[in-house]
Amino acid sequence: MNTNQNTNQEQKKHFLTSHKAFRFTAALCAAATLAGGVAYAATPDTTVSEQAAIVTESSFTDVIMTTFDAQDAPSSDLIRLKTPVDESMISLVVINNKMDAALENQNRIPSGWPVESRIVSTEFNPTANPAISDGRKHEGMDISTKSQIIPIYATACGTVVTANYDSGYGNQVIIDHGNGFTTLYAHCNELMVSAGDTVKKGAVIATTGNSGWSTGIHCHYEIQLNGVYQNPRDYL
Ligand SMILES: [Zn+2]
Numbered sequence: 696m697n698t699n700q701n702t703n704q705e706q707k708k709h710f711l712t713s714h715k716a717f718r719f720t721a722a723l724c725a726a727a728t729l730a731g732g733v734a735y736a737a738t739p740d741t742t743v744s745e746q747a748a749i750v751t752e753s754s755f756t757d758v759i760m761t762t763f764d765a766q767d768a769p770s771s772d773l774i775r776l777k778t779p780v781d782e783s784m785i786s787l788v789v790i791n792n793k794m795d796a797a798l799e800n801q802n803r804i805p806s807g808w809p810v811e812s813r814i815v816s817t818e819f820n821p822t823a824n825p826a827i828s829d830g831r832k833h834e835g836m837d838i839s840t841k842s843q844i845i846p847i848y849a850t851a852c853g854t855v856v857t858a859n860y861d862s863g864y865g866n867q868v869i870i871d872h873g874n875g876f877t878t879l880y881a882h883c884n885e886l887m888v889s890a891g892d893t894v895k896k897g898a899v900i901a902t903t904g905n906s907g908w909s910t911g912i913h914c915h916y917e918i919q920l921n922g923v924y925q926n927p928r929d930y931l
Pocket of ligand 1: 817833835836837915916
């Protein structure tokens with residue numbers, strides 16, 4: 696036992712003999728037990744000197760005092776301490792996140808009509824099948840708007856990649872939906888978006904018109920999936 700240890704032991708002895716040692720030792724035993732240390736066998740019959748001897752024979756670590764007091768703790772800490780982990784809530788968060796992701800994916804698939812009109816003046820006919828409409832090749836679907844200029848809505852969320860004038864399609868908007876799908880809205884009167892804009896499903900992107908190669912106010916609506924023209928009727 697070196698000098699320092701002796702000094703420490705002497706200090707502990709002094710402390711125990713010069714204070715109300717039993718109560719202190721009892722508290723020390725409890726603290727040592729909590730800390731995983733050795734509990735000292737002090738009893739009410741143990742004399743002060745015996746208690747000191749018990750302590751000096753053992754190599755317990757210093758008592759760790761904590762200032763934590765539930766009375767003084769911030770309410771947020773108390774709530775945290777008193778609230779058990781609710782695993783069902785964790786599951787709900789996971790399910791909710793998955794639903795959000797599913798909805799996000801769903802919103803990127805074209806669906807519904809791009810205008811509030813159901814008058815199809817020319818059907819989808821990519822192979823120029825003479826049995827369809829006028830038999831001319833047509834890679835989209837024309838929806839007449841009864842000579843009225845009305846809003847055109849994005850049928851899925853995405854990014855506008857084209858918003859310009861084309862001699863054939865007239866004023867057109869093309870949206871990339873980020874999943875292989877693109878949609879095109881042609882012969883517009885006015886374009887309400889610009890290339891680079893992100894749009895939500897249902898956003899007004901243009902108004903119907905008669906621009907380009909067109910013989911009446913309508914919306915020429917195309918859907919492509921990975922570069923392959925789709926029949927818009929399959930997505931209404
Ligand atoms: Zn058309």
